[in-house]
Amino acid sequence: xxxxxxxxxxxxxxxxxxxxxxxxxxxxxxxxxxxxxxxxxxxxxxxxxxxxxxxxxxxxxxxxxxxxxxxxxxxxxxxxxxxxxxxxxxxxxxxxxxxxxxxxxxxxxxxxxxxxxxxxxxxxxxxxxxxxxxxxxxxxxxxxxxxxxxxxxxxxxxxxxxxxxxxxxxxxxxxxxxxxxxxxxxxxxxx
Numbered sequence: 001x002x003x004x005x006x007x008x009x010x011x012x013x014x015x016x017x018x019x020x021x022x023x024x025x026x027x028x029x030x031x032x033x034x035x036x037x038x039x040x041x042x043x044x045x046x047x048x049x050x051x052x053x054x055x056x057x058x059x060x061x062x063x064x065x066x067x068x069x070x071x072x073x074x075x076x077x078x079x080x081x082x083x084x085x086x087x088x089x090x091x092x093x094x095x096x097x098x099x100x101x102x103x104x105x106x107x108x109x110x111x112x113x114x115x116x117x118x119x120x121x122x123x124x125x126x127x128x129x130x131x132x133x134x135x136x137x138x139x140x141x142x143x144x145x146x147x148x149x150x151x152x153x154x155x156x157x158x159x160x161x162x163x164x165x166x167x168x169x170x171x172x173x174x175x176x177x178x179x180x181x182x183x184x185x186x187x188x189x190x191x
Contacts (some may be wrong), residue, residue, distance in 0.1 A: 014099050017103075018101060020100075021044070022047075025041065026041060028109055029047035032118040033117060034117045034119075035122055036121040036122070037049045045098075046095075048092050049089065049092070051121055054085050054086055056084075057077065058080065058122060059077060059079075059118065060119075063116070063118045072096050076094070
């Protein structure tokens with residue numbers, strides 16, 4: 001650039017009817033999302049949403065479709081009901097390059113504001129799952145067949161496979177507590 005005699009380059013000059021790509025991405029992302037997430041601006045008119053703690057992502061698919069059909073904003077997300085560990089990117093909000101017409105911004109912003117959040121990150125503070133293994137023929141067969149699979153699946157969501165007492169069984173109080181809160185998985189083999 002200096003060799004050609006230029007000290008600066010003008011990439012885009014916004015007029016009064018435009019809003020910058022970064023400002024548009026931040027505004028729409030702020031209105032479209034809520035919960036355990038933060039927005040980080042990225043190059044090219046993107047606002048990336050990251051989980052601030054372990055969470056479950058809930059989407060309003062109809063509203064997401066409407067926003068993505070607007071022509072000036074695109075939101076890409078993880079699937080509905082996905083588990084996301086802290087630090088995981090949940091979504092990206094992308095706007096028109098360089099500048100977005102203010103009327104397009106106001107339409108997308110208004111849609112997100114009026115119809116509620118498009119994305120919600122519900123925190124999962126201490127996931128608890130009780131796994132019961134049952135087999136009518138041999139008491140420990142279901143556990144030996146499925147414990148490895150359950151340990152892998154629980155590990156993906158931050159859980160662990162840990163017996164609650166020395167014999168590896170559940171105490172009655174723990175079982176009743178798991179039933180009350182709906183945090184129970186049953187692995188049962190039948191004849």
